[in-house]
Amino acid sequence: MVVRSVLATLLFTCLCAVVQAADRPHIVVLMPDDLGWQDLGYLGKEIRTPHIDAFADGGIRLNQFYVQAQSSQTRAALMTGRYPMRYGLQTLSIGPRSAYGLPVEERTLAQALKESGYRTAFVGKWQLGHAKPEFRPTRRGFDRFYGTLAGEIDHVRKAGAVGPDWWRDEKPSKDIGYDTTLIGREAAAVIAKHDASQPLFLFVSFNAPAAPIQAPKEFVDRNAHIRDETRRTYAGMVTALDDAVGEITTALAKKGMAANTLVVFHSDNGGAVPHKYPTGDGDVARGGADNGPYRDGQGSLHEGGVRVPAFIKWAGRLDGGYSNALIHVTDLYPTLLHIAGAKLEQRKALDGVDQWSAITESKPSPREEIPIAVEDHRAAIRVGDWKLILFTTLPARVELYDIPHDQGEEDNAADRNPTIVQDLGARLQKYAWDMAPSKHLDELRRARTADLPFVLGPNPIRHGATADADSRKDPSLTVERADRPKQ
Numbered sequence: 001m002v003v004r005s006v007l008a009t010l011l012f013t014c015l016c017a018v019v020q021a022a023d024r025p026h027i028v029v030l031m032p033d034d035l036g037w038q039d040l041g042y043l044g045k046e047i048r049t050p051h052i053d054a055f056a057d058g059g060i061r062l063n064q065f066y067v068q069a070q071s072s073q074t075r076a077a078l079m080t081g082r083y084p085m086r087y088g089l090q091t092l093s094i095g096p097r098s099a100y101g102l103p104v105e106e107r108t109l110a111q112a113l114k115e116s117g118y119r120t121a122f123v124g125k126w127q128l129g130h131a132k133p134e135f136r137p138t139r140r141g142f143d144r145f146y147g148t149l150a151g152e153i154d155h156v157r158k159a160g161a162v163g164p165d166w167w168r169d170e171k172p173s174k175d176i177g178y179d180t181t182l183i184g185r186e187a188a189a190v191i192a193k194h195d196a197s198q199p200l201f202l203f204v205s206f207n208a209p210a211a212p213i214q215a216p217k218e219f220v221d222r223n224a225h226i227r228d229e230t231r232r233t234y235a236g237m238v239t240a241l242d243d244a245v246g247e248i249t250t251a252l253a254k255k256g257m258a259a260n261t262l263v264v265f266h267s268d269n270g271g272a273v274p275h276k277y278p279t280g281d282g283d284v285a286r287g288g289a290d291n292g293p294y295r296d297g298q299g300s301l302h303e304g305g306v307r308v309p310a311f312i313k314w315a316g317r318l319d320g321g322y323s324n325a326l327i328h329v330t331d332l333y334p335t336l337l338h339i340a341g342a343k344l345e346q347r348k349a350l351d352g353v354d355q356w357s358a359i360t361e362s363k364p365s366p367r368e369e370i371p372i373a374v375e376d377h378r379a380a381i382r383v384g385d386w387k388l389i390l391f392t393t394l395p396a397r398v399e400l401y402d403i404p405h406d407q408g409e410e411d412n413a414a415d416r417n418p419t420i421v422q423d424l425g426a427r428l429q430k431y432a433w434d435m436a437p438s439k440h441l442d443e444l445r446r447a448r449t450a451d452l453p454f455v456l457g458p459n460p461i462r463h464g465a466t467a468d469a470d471s472r473k474d475p476s477l478t479v480e481r482a483d484r485p486k487q
């Protein structure tokens with residue numbers, strides 16, 4: 001009797017395992033670079049993106065999806081399920097001349113999926129380390145790699161500050177063409193060549209629409225309705241991005257993989273726009289992006305920098321809709337591993353939490369808080385409706401916003417809510433004690449020649465006092481904030 005019961009259990013377990021293996025979806029992550037909140041057809045209307053809209057229409061839109069403010073940080077958070085401050089990547093991005101990378105002790109999403117039987121491919125901008133072979137995607141869990149290792153390249157020449165940077169696996173590639181088009185073509189080819197009986201993890205990390213703002217004429221011409229030249233060229237980059245997504249859609253359909261492919265789409269950080277206060281990380285003199293109601297953009301800890309358009313789609317399984325759950329990019333790691341039936345146990349503790357029930361069953365987010373940034377000179381945390389931002393370099397500054405009621409972060413409520421400031425500040429302080437030394441700052445400290453630009457900021461008080469009206473056409477950008485502390 002006992003034996004029969006054990007056998008029955010074993011049989012049941014085996015059947016479940018078979019069902020689960022057959023059920024495991026292909027996973028495709030589509031991640032644009034510096035895409036603004038309002039720069040998709042379904043969100044803004046000015047730039048048409050029919051292919052991305054078609055994905056979004058049948059998917060679940062994630063209305064409170066937070067990322068890190070900079071490229072390398074978001075990629076690292078997604079790939080590890082752990083906050084960048086745990087392993088020293090909390091400051092800026094890994095630059096073309098940087099010697100460091102994502103520490104090899106960190107387990108990556110690709111490694112975890114590969115261990116559980118997925119084939120893996122990375123196409124596009126890596127930016128998680130390039131100075132040593134062990135940092136490369138092909139050593140970090142990906143079977144295949146095509147694209148740029150360091151990023152920050154010219155979109156046509158595909159060269160950056162230290163020369164040509166376009167690769168196929170571990171060899172330089174001489175492919176000619178616009179990077180976004182090449183990335184779309186390669187991603188489609190990966191799908192076309194894939195043996196669909198095995199699950200696939202394809203990470204498409206676009207280099208668009210990030211600076212430099214460049215697009216071939218055919219894409220720019222499709223946005224002739226936009227008068228501003230920078231915005232029109234930026235829109236051309238988004239059009240190329242949408243066409244590339246269209247190629248991927250077609251490839252999935254041709255291969256019969258569309259119904260069993262889970263697609264995750266989100267920008268790596270906010271669109272690059274002139275900040276309310278000039279200078280500072282991620283600041284640009286003229287940006288093509290539009291972050292809609294959100295303040296500032298790439299590099300900023302305000303919503304424009306860290307809250308991005310995002311959705312998740314699984315045509316055969318999920319109905320469309322939306323989720324207002326508080327989600328951080330680190331949550332994708334356990335969520336995707338859960339769906340893939342992969343092993344979650346690992347040596348380093350995860351920060352991300354499984355959001356599958358919150359997304360698909362409209363259950364509350366298991367997350368109470370998101371430490372948006374924990375750096376030597378600044379930090380931010382979202383807890384419930386509240387968001388605290390600290391600028392810790394002198395003159396120090398504290399900002400507190402009630403996000404659902406002040407999405408533009410115009411009304412600093414810090415003075416009126418000392419208890420909340422104290423509570424959120426104490427939480428940030430706890431994280432700060434766990435912070436690993438910043439690899440970026442460490443490199444700068446050791447540099448003999450300081451040719452790497454770095455500004456400790458943006459600090460609104462400091463920059464508000466020296467705002468350069470000439471560089472900001474909109475006079476409101478140079479007006480000091482009303483909530484500046486009394487002198």
Ligand SMILES: [Ca+2]
Binds near residue numbers: 070269
């Ligand atoms: Ca970026």
